[in-house]
Each structure stands twice: as structure tokens, then as C-alpha cells.
Amino acid sequence: xxxxxxxxxxxxxxxxxxxxxLIFALVxxxxxxxxxxxxxxxxxxxxxxxxxREQYHLNDPLLLQYWYxxxxxxxxxxxxxxxxxxxxxxxxxxxxxTINLAFTALILEGVIGIGLGLWAALRKGKxxxxxxxAVTLLLISVPVLVTGFVLQLVLGVQLxxxxxxxxxxxxxxFEGWRSYLLxxxxxxxxxIAYLTRLTRTSLVETLRADYIRxxxxxxxxxxxxxxxxxxxxxxIPLVTYLGADLGTLMGGAIITESIFNLNGIGQQLAQSxxxxxxxxxxxxxxxxxMVYIVANLIVDLLYAVLDPRIRYE
Amino acid sequence: MKKTAADVLPTEGGLGNEPLLAVDDLHxxxxxxxxxxxxxxxxxxxxxxxxTLAVLGESGSGKSVTAQAxxxxxxxxxxxxxxGAIRFRGTDLLKLSEEARAQIRGQRVAMIFQxxxxxxxxxxxxxxxIGEMFRVHRGMSRKDAQKRAVELMDRVRIPAARxxxxxxxxxxxxxxxxxxxxxxxxxxxxxxxIADEPTTALDVTxxxxxxxxxxxxxxxxNMGLILITHDLGVVADVADKIAVMYxxxxxxxxxxxxxxxxxxxxxxxxxxxxxxxxxxxxxxLYAIKGLPPNLLDMPPGCAFNPRCPYRQDNCVSSEPPLYxxxxxxxxxxxxxxxxxxxxxx
Amino acid sequence: MSESTPMAPGTSDTLLNPAPPLPPxxxxxxxxxxxxxxLWSDAWHDLRRRPLFIGSSIMIVILVVMAIFPSLFSSxxxxxxxxxxxxxxxxxxxxxxWFGKDNLGCDTFARTIYGARxxxxxxxxATIVTALVGGLxxxxxxxxxxxxxxxxxxxxxxxxxxxxxxxxxxILSVFDTGNMWTVTLALSVxxxxxxxxIMRAAVITTKSQDYVVAARALGAGxxxxxxxxxxxxxxxxxxxxxxxxxxxxxxxxxxLSFLGVGIRSPEISWGVxxxxxxxxxxxxxxxxxxxxxxxxxxxxxxxMLGDAVRDALDPKLR
Numbered sequence: 003x004x005x006x007x008x009x010x011x012x013x014x015x016x017x018x019x020x021x022x023x024l025i026f027a028l029v030x031x032x033x034x035x036x037x038x039x040x041x042x043x044x045x046x047x048x049x050x051x052x053x054x055r056e057q058y059h060l061n062d063p064l065l066l067q068y069w070y071x072x073x074x075x076x077x078x079x080x081x082x083x084x085x086x087x088x089x090x091x092x093x094x095x096x097x098x099x100t101i102n103l104a105f106t107a108l109i110l111e112g113v114i115g116i117g118l119g120l121w122a123a124l125r126k127g128k129x130x131x132x133x134x135x136a137v138t139l140l141l142i143s144v145p146v147l148v149t150g151f152v153l154q155l156v157l158g159v160q161l162x163x164x165x166x167x168x169x170x171x172x173x174x175x176f177e178g179w180r181s182y183l184l185x186x187x188x189x190x191x192x193x194i195a196y197l198t199r200l201t202r203t204s205l206v207e208t209l210r211a212d213y214i215r216x217x218x219x220x221x222x223x224x225x226x227x228x229x230x231x232x233x234x235x236x237x238i239p240l241v242t243y244l245g246a247d248l249g250t251l252m253g254g255a256i257i258t259e260s261i262f263n264l265n266g267i268g269q270q271l272a273q274s275x276x277x278x279x280x281x282x283x284x285x286x287x288x289x290x291x292m293v294y295i296v297a298n299l300i301v302d303l304l305y306a307v308l309d310p311r312i313r314y315e
Numbered sequence: 316m317k318k319t320a321a322d323v324l325p326t327e328g329g330l331g332n333e334p335l336l337a338v339d340d341l342h343x344x345x346x347x348x349x350x351x352x353x354x355x356x357x358x359x360x361x362x363x364x365x366x367t368l369a370v371l372g373e374s375g376s377g378k379s380v381t382a383q384a385x386x387x388x389x390x391x392x393x394x395x396x397x398x399g400a401i402r403f404r405g406t407d408l409l410k411l412s413e414e415a416r417a418q419i420r421g422q423r424v425a426m427i428f429q430x431x432x433x434x435x436x437x438x439x440x441x442x443x444x445i446g447e448m449f450r451v452h453r454g455m456s457r458k459d460a461q462k463r464a465v466e467l468m469d470r471v472r473i474p475a476a477r478x479x480x481x482x483x484x485x486x487x488x489x490x491x492x493x494x495x496x497x498x499x500x501x502x503x504x505x506x507x508x509i510a511d512e513p514t515t516a517l518d519v520t521x522x523x524x525x526x527x528x529x530x531x532x533x534x535x536x537n538m539g540l541i542l543i544t545h546d547l548g549v550v551a552d553v554a555d556k557i558a559v560m561y562x563x564x565x566x567x568x569x570x571x572x573x574x575x576x577x578x579x580x581x582x583x584x585x586x587x588x589x590x591x592x593x594x595x596x597x598x599x600l601y602a603i604k605g606l607p608p609n610l611l612d613m614p615p616g617c618a619f620n621p622r623c624p625y626r627q628d629n630c631v632s633s634e635p636p637l638y639x640x641x642x643x644x645x646x647x648x649x650x651x652x653x654x655x656x657x658x659x660x
Numbered sequence: 661m662s663e664s665t666p667m668a669p670g671t672s673d674t675l676l677n678p679a680p681p682l683p684p685x686x687x688x689x690x691x692x693x694x695x696x697x698x699l700w701s702d703a704w705h706d707l708r709r710r711p712l713f714i715g716s717s718i719m720i721v722i723l724v725v726m727a728i729f730p731s732l733f734s735s736x737x738x739x740x741x742x743x744x745x746x747x748x749x750x751x752x753x754x755x756x757x758w759f760g761k762d763n764l765g766c767d768t769f770a771r772t773i774y775g776a777r778x779x780x781x782x783x784x785x786a787t788i789v790t791a792l793v794g795g796l797x798x799x800x801x802x803x804x805x806x807x808x809x810x811x812x813x814x815x816x817x818x819x820x821x822x823x824x825x826x827x828x829x830x831i832l833s834v835f836d837t838g839n840m841w842t843v844t845l846a847l848s849v850x851x852x853x854x855x856x857x858i859m860r861a862a863v864i865t866t867k868s869q870d871y872v873v874a875a876r877a878l879g880a881g882x883x884x885x886x887x888x889x890x891x892x893x894x895x896x897x898x899x900x901x902x903x904x905x906x907x908x909x910x911x912x913x914x915x916l917s918f919l920g921v922g923i924r925s926p927e928i929s930w931g932v933x934x935x936x937x938x939x940x941x942x943x944x945x946x947x948x949x950x951x952x953x954x955x956x957x958x959x960x961x962x963x964m965l966g967d968a969v970r971d972a973l974d975p976k977l978r
Contacts, residue, residue: 145915
């Protein structure tokens with residue numbers, strides 16, 4: 003297992019370096035003056051522009067620029083806003099909101115996705131299976147943009163109007179965990195569908211394995227064959243998929259947070275984009291990409307814990 | 316109250332001159348996209364306690380499907396058993412409830428599979444998997460079951476069993492894995508053991524060790540052993556009698572030494588002649604011409620006729636019944652006399 | 661193959677990676693890519709009777725016609741400012757204005773119809789670009805192997821570390837203007853590695869199959885093996901994923917336009933319409949719900965098509 007962990011760690015480093023280089027290249031290496039571009043339609047004070055040029059070392063060669071950027075990053079420096087507030091300071095407090103949202107989504111995803119997937123797999127080819135697959139098709143196809151607004155309207159507003167049920171707050175995070183239910187589901191929507199399909203495929207494939215036939219030949223009940231022998235194997239890819247999804251959910255929270263007016267990292271990002279505060283956008287995206295890479299790394303290590311074939315490699 | 320295997324069927328007595336296990340006119344078919352595949356068409360054989368029956372045939376001959384039908388581990392659907400009986404101690408297993416069959420499976424009739432790596436669950440230790448038999452069927456504690464697992468691993472001669480009981484299947488060599496499979500199958504002293512190509516995936520030297528182990532375990536426990544194989548060379552030393560299968564049917568039933576001396580079916584003869592022999596060194600090795608039959612599109616008459624050197628017109632027009640040659644021997648060939656004589660017709 | 665390593669489940673991205681990685685299956689799929697001709701004709705035979713395929717194809721044809729000739733569907737031309745009357749803003753749906761009017765008093769139906777063009781153009785263009793770029797590089801990496809393969813594979817791993825919507829947001833926020841082409845470019849830059857992976861894996865699998873080995877042994881030239889033997893087999897999974905991606909691109913375009921970095925007013929796109937209708941959404945939902953419905957149906961049509969084609973080509977999973 004030691005070798006596996008070391009190999010994964012060594013693989014994550016060049017990916018993280020490469021990703022930051024890519025972000026850097028996408029923003030700063032494009033033709034034209036990045037400062038003017040970052041400022042967008044705003045007219046920029048030449049003094050501010052010069053200060054920014056200085057800050058991003060734009061007069062230095064590209065590789066040296068990257069070196070400054072990456073060393074800053076290692077010290078937790080995500081850059082500063084036009085008004086010279088560190089981006090990292092901007093994110094304090096907002097991180098908690100995004101984490102809450104992402105975990106709510108993850109729990110909903112795990113419970114609903116694995117539940118539906120197992121149900122479909124055990125009813126493979128029957129009406130239930132077809133119905134569940136149709137639901138996943140819908141969940142995958144309807145964009146977050148649409149489910150967000152529609153559920154906000156239906157569950158947040160109409161439910162209150164027609165039935166007097168005021169359970170789902172439509173905006174803000176003022177109602178504790180309930181505030182996260184609706185946005186959490188919206189954020190998880192597509193992931194629920196993929197996890198359902200993955201669960202179904204995983205269990206169907208596992209049930210076809212030779213060791214399942216062996217378990218049956220041992221005289222075990224179908225319940226035990228599925229519940230112990232098949233599930234333990236089928237769950238391995240699901241747990242890792244779920245873990246990796248945490249990073250995806252955090253990165254994808256931008257639209258959900260914007261629709262439900264949750265004051266998290268995503269909404270800050272949307273605002274900065276709207277205000278055309280380029281450096282902040284770069285800083286936040288870099289941060290989210292790092293979270294994503296770390297989440298993937300943790301998942302890879304988790305994989306080794308779950309699968310003895312890798313543990314004792 | 317939990318049913319035990321003994322409640323379902325009596326353990327002793329009632330046998331008299333009856334065989335321990337008798338397959339009678341078994342038919343198995345599979346519904347596929349391309350149509351109905353008749354995998355087993357009227358197979359009958361029987362097995363007595365302490366006896367070893369070798370079931371010989373190419374892949375697709377129905378030998379494994381028959382074994383899975385005995386175990387009751389066919390997926391139904393797509394499989395279906397339209398006809399036939401499988402009598403274990405006189406009781407037709409096919410007429411029992413699923414619950415009752417689960418009590419026989421593993422405890423009274425056990426099975427080992429060809430590829431032990433894929434047949435063992437990769438995420439549980441071998442000790443857990445062997446011990447599961449005792450925990451589930453005998454209600455033993457985890458600790459006692461583990462102890463029994465170590466004993467069994469010793470019995471199948473796995474070195475350092477006490478340590479290795481905590482290892483996972485992929486940490487063992489192919490031969491050791493097959494020994495674990497065997498340990499698991501004999502855990503509850505079954506009366507019948509079905510070994511489906513137990514040595515096919517192994518090296519030749521390891522093959523011999525595994526066969527020796529099986530023979531030894533059988534002598535100790537007096538269980539009936541069904542040895543499924545495509546390799547006639549494997550069975551010579553261990554089997555008492557042979558059932559040769561082709562295209563879902565038995566084409567020859569005989570005592571092992573009879574077949575070796577003089578086969579009564581052209582297919583058995585072909586199999587025998589394709590084994591390399593020391594005394595015939597230098598001779599060209601014989602190979603059966605043609606391909607195994609397509610189960611979706613069986614040739615008319617005798618299924619073997621397109622590949623048969625003895626073929627006459629009636630082999631295409633009429634299907635040969637299983638001719639009784641003597642009390643222990645039968646052949647499904649119109650020309651079994653010619654085959655026995657060794658003259659090519 | 662990196663696809664079967666445990667890295668795979670961790671590297672998927674909800675927005676643009678529609679197919680969750682499958683658990684490693686003990687047996688590979690024999691014969692899946694052995695006879696392309698009969699595979700495709702079998703698939704076609706199978707597809708023609710699938711309601712999913714027929715339904716999605718009809719929807720796609722209608723949407724494409726709508727994108728090319730929007731005036732066939734709507735007598736009002738919403739690109740002319742004169743057709744909007746502020747006094748009638750947020751009128752509910754009526755016989756005259758089927759979908760009602762939006763915050764600026766423009767006809768929602770007409771705008772929704774005209775909004776199809778951006779979605780279809782972005783979707784199709786980004787799909788073609790990613791399929792060509794990712795496909796070609798994947799073909800080269802899979803075929804050449806060695807250093808070329810290692811280099812290209814490492815590069816794609818880096819791309820996979822950046823969630824597509826974030827990357828696109830980043831690229832678009834440095835452009836001064838937002839239009840169909842910048843959105844297409846941003847999406848293509850981030851999505852080609854997916855096609856690359858699929859193509860590379862397919863080429864590597866095909867390459868080791870007996871008939872390709874035989875062709876090589878018989879002295880067939882490199883380019884002949886690549887284009888006559890490997891490509892026709894490897895192209896199947898790429899086509900399936902591309903169709904599903906097409907829907908995802910359309911969805912992403914709407915999201916980016918909604919965030920203000922994609923298509924921008926006065927150009928019409930469903931994402932722009934949703935963003936425009938948003939401030940008064942709870943009191944006047946129809947200007948948001950109608951483009952949202954069209955958006956969902958369009959994405960659904962392409963994903964359904966992809967699903968149907970995959971099922972027809974790979975019946976194992978059913």
C-alpha cells in the first residue's frame with residue numbers, strides 16, 4: 003500500500019503544477035494586454051493598471067511570472083482584488099456555506115443515487131428498472147439552471163401559496179440545514195443520475211461475477227449473496243465516485259448558489275465575474291481547482307483502503 | 316426454527332442398491348436473443364458413494380450446465396429445465412423448494428470451479444470465506460469458524476495456514492487458490508463433490524498435485540466425486556467410470572479401463588487418440604476434424620456425423636439411441652461394433 | 661490503460677463527462693469492435709425500432725430547422741427592437757402571445773424560437789471541434805504509444821483537473837466580448853481531453869486485436885492500418901460520447917450566458933433570456949420557464965439520442 007500511496011502523491015504534484023500553469027496560461031498568456039482584458043469594460047486608472055502589472059510581474063518573462071504566481075500560491079496567496087483586499091480574506095466564511103451545500107448535496111446524492119441504483123439493478127429489465135432509468139435521463143438532461151428555478155418556484159413559492167407549507171426557504175442560509183435542502187438537491191441532481199446508473203451497472207456486473215456463483219453454490223441465501231458478497235464489491239467504485247464528486251460539487255456550486263442566493267464561494271465567483279474583477283476570478287478558480295485535486299487524491303487513497311487488491315499491491 | 320440440511324433429507328439409509336445421485340433424462344435450454352439453445356438434451360448418469368465419475372467433453376458439450384443444474388445455480392431465466400429429474404438419495408431435487416435446495420447446496424452437494432481466482436471473492440480473506448460455511452450453516456462464532464478454516468487449510472496442505480488464513484485470494488498462487496476452493500467445498504463434509512475443470516487453469520505439475528489431493532480427500536470421506544473435464548489424460552488414474560458428452564448428450568457411458576482399452580464411440584476414440592502417448596512416440600498425433608456443433612443449429616441425425624470417420628447415410632437421417640453394450644457400458648453410435656473392433660468403416 | 665486505474669472515478673466532471681466510469685469488469689467485451697460493418701448495420705436495424713431514437717431524432721430535426729429558419733415558426737422578429745413594447749411587459753401568455761411577454765415587453769415565444777440558433781450552433785461546433793482535435797490526438801497517442809502517448813496523456817490529466825464550467829468561466833472572463841464563437845472556443849479547449857481518452861483507449865484495444873496484428877504482419881503500411889483498420893472501430897465510442905456531449909455543451913452555454921460571460925444581450929440565447937427574466941421571476945415566471953423548457957428539451961433530445969445509439973451499439977449493458 004505504501005508504494006501505491008507514494009505513487010499517487012507523486013502523480014498529484016505534476017497535475018497540480020500543470021493545472022496552475024494551465025490556468026495561468028489561459029489568463030495571462032493570451033494575446034493582448036491581460037490587465038485591460040481583466041478590467042473589462044471598466045475604464046482603469048493607469049496607476050492601478052501599473053500597480054497590477056507590477057503585482058503580476060507582467061513585465062517579466064512568462065516563466066518567471068508563473069514562478070511568482072506559484073510561489074505566492076504555496077503561501078496561500080490567491081491574489082488581491084482591485085481594491086487590494088486579499089482574495090483569501092474574501093473567502094473567509096463563504097467557504098463554510100459552500101462546504102455545507104456540497105455536503106448536503108453529497109448526502110442526498112449518496113442516499114438517493116445508491117438507493118435507486120440498487121433498486122434498478124435488482125429489478126433489471128422490469129418496469130421499475132425502466133422507470134428509474136427514465137428518471138436518470140431526465141435528471142441528466144435538465145440543466146441545474148432549470149431545476150433550480152423550477153424547484154424554487156414549485157417547492158419554495160407555490161407550496162407555500164397553495165398548501166401553506168413553508169418548509170423550503172428559497173434564498174439565503176438563514177434557516178439552518180433546511181436552507182440547504184433544496185439547493186443541495188438541485189446541485190446534486192445530475193450527480194444523482196450518474197450515481198444511480200453507476201450503481202446499477204456496478205451491481206449488475208458484480209452479480210455476473212464468478213464469485214457470486216461460488217457464494218450461491220455455498221448454499222447462502224440470495225439475501226446474503228447480494229447483501230454481503232455482491233454489495234461489498236459493487237460499492238467500491240461508488241464510494242470513490244462519491245468522494246471525487248465532492249470536488250465537482252464545490253466547483254459546480256456557482257449556479258446553484260447564485261439561484262438560491264447563498265453567500266458562498268460560488269456566488270462570490272459569480273459576482274466577481276459580473277463585476278469583471280479578473281484577478282479575483284483567477285484566485286477563486288485556482289482555489290477550487292486545488293480543492294478538486296485534493297479531493298481526487300483523497301479518493302484514490304480511499305480506494306486502496308476499500309480494495310485489498312490494491313492495498314497489498 | 317432454522318432448518319438444517321438433515322431436516323430436508325435424511326443423511327443415512329434409504330439407499331440400498333440405489334445410487335447416491337442420479338441424473339435422469341435431464342434437459343436444459345437457454346432462451347437467448349438468437350433463439351432457444353438446447354444445451355442439455357436428455358442426459359442420464361449416476362454416482363455411488365465413494366465413486367468417481369468423469370464427465371468428459373468439449374466446451375459447449377453441456378457438461379458444466381448439467382453440473383450447474385445439479386447444484387441448482389443456473390440462472391433461471393434464461394435457463395429452463397423442461398424435462399428430467401435429479402435424484403439425490405432418491406429425492407428429486409428439482410421438485411424441492413428453493414429454501415430446501417439451499418440447505419443441500421454446499422452442505423450435502425458441493426462444487427469447485429475452474430478458475431479459483433475469479434471464483435473467490437476478492438475483498439474477503441480466505442479465512443473469512445472458508446469460515447463462512449461454519450458461521451452460516453453451523454452457527455459457529457467468528458473465532459471458532461476461523462479455527463476450523465485453519466484446520467481445513469492444513470488438511471488441503473497449504474503451508475503456514477495459521478498465518479495465511481488472513482490473506483486475500485490474490486495473494487496466493489494458482490494451485491494454492493484451488494486448494495482454498497477445495498477446502499471451502501469440503502468444509503461441511505458433502506456427500507457429493509462436483510469439480511468443474513478443477514485443474515484446467517493450472518500448470519501440469521500442479522494439476523497432478525490437485526488431482527492427487529482430490530483423490531485422497533475422496534478416499535478419506537467416501538464422498539461421490541463428479542470430475543468434469545475436457546482432458547482425458549487427467550481422469551485415467553482417478554476416475555472409476557466415464558460419461559462422454561457431445562452436443563448436449565451422452566455419447567458413451569463406460570468403466571474407465573474399458574474406454575482406455577477400446578472406445579465404443581468415434582468421438583471417445585478421437586479424444587483418446589489425441590492424447591500424446593509415450594509408447595507411440597514418433598507417430599503423428601491424431602486430431603478430431605472439424606468444429607464442435609453449433610447448439611443453435613444442430614446437424615440432423617447424429618450430432619457428431621459431420622466430423623465422424625465412420626459416418627454412413629443413416630447417421631444423417633436417424634439419431635442413434637444410447638445402445639446398451641453390456642450392463643456397465645453404452646454408446647450412442649449406430650456403428651459401435653465397428654468402432655470397438657477398431658476398423659474404420 | 662489509465663482508464664482502468666483507480667484514478668478514473670476521481671477524474672470525472674459532472675458537467676462534461678456524462679459517462680461515469682464503469683467498474684473494471686473481469687471479462688473484456690469480445691467481438692465488440694470486430695466487424696464494424698455488421699455492427700453498424702445491426703445497430704441501425706435495432707435503432708429504427710427504438711421509440712427513444714425516433715422521438716429524439718424528430719425533436720432534433722425540428723430544432724435544427726428552427727435554428728436555420730426561425731421565421732418559419734414565428735411571424736415576429738425579436739431582433740427588431742420595434743417589436744417590443746415596454747408598456748406590455750410581463751403580460752401573461754395569451755392567444756396573441758403564446759408565451760407571454762418578458763420584462764422589456766418583448767414576445768417570449770419569438771425570442772425563444774430565435775434562441776435555438778445559438779444553442780444548436782455552439783453545441784454542434786464545439787462537438788465537431790472536440791471530436792476532431794481530441795479524436796486526432798487520441799489516435800496519434802494510441803497508435804504511436806511511447807513518449808508521445810505519455811506526454812499527451814499527462815497533458816490531458818491536467819485538463820481533467822479543472823472542472824469544465826470553471827475553466828470556461830475563466831477563459832471567457834478574459835475576453836472582452838462574449839459570443840457564440842468565444843463560448844465554443846472555451847468549451848472546446850476544456851472538453852477535447854475527454855474525446856482524447858476515449859479514442860486513445862479504443863485505439864489501444866483495437867490495435868492488439870488479432871486482425872490488426874495480422875494486417876501488420878502482412879506488411880500493411882502504418883497509415884493504412886490506422887485508417888482502414890483502427891479508425892473505423894475506434895470511432896464508435898467517440899460518436900456515442902459526442903452526442904451526449906452535444907447536449908452538455910448546450911447546457912453549459914446556457915449556464916455561461918446566465919452568468920454573463922457567454923452570449924450577451926441584445927443577442928438572444930436561452931441562457932440570456934433566463935438571466936434577463938430572473939429579477940422578476942417569482943411574479944412573472946413565464947419568460948423564464950419557456951426558454952428553460954426549450955433548453956431542457958433540447959439537451960434531453962441529444963442525450964436520449966446518445967443513450968439510444970449506445971444501447972444499440974453495446975447491448976451488453978442492457
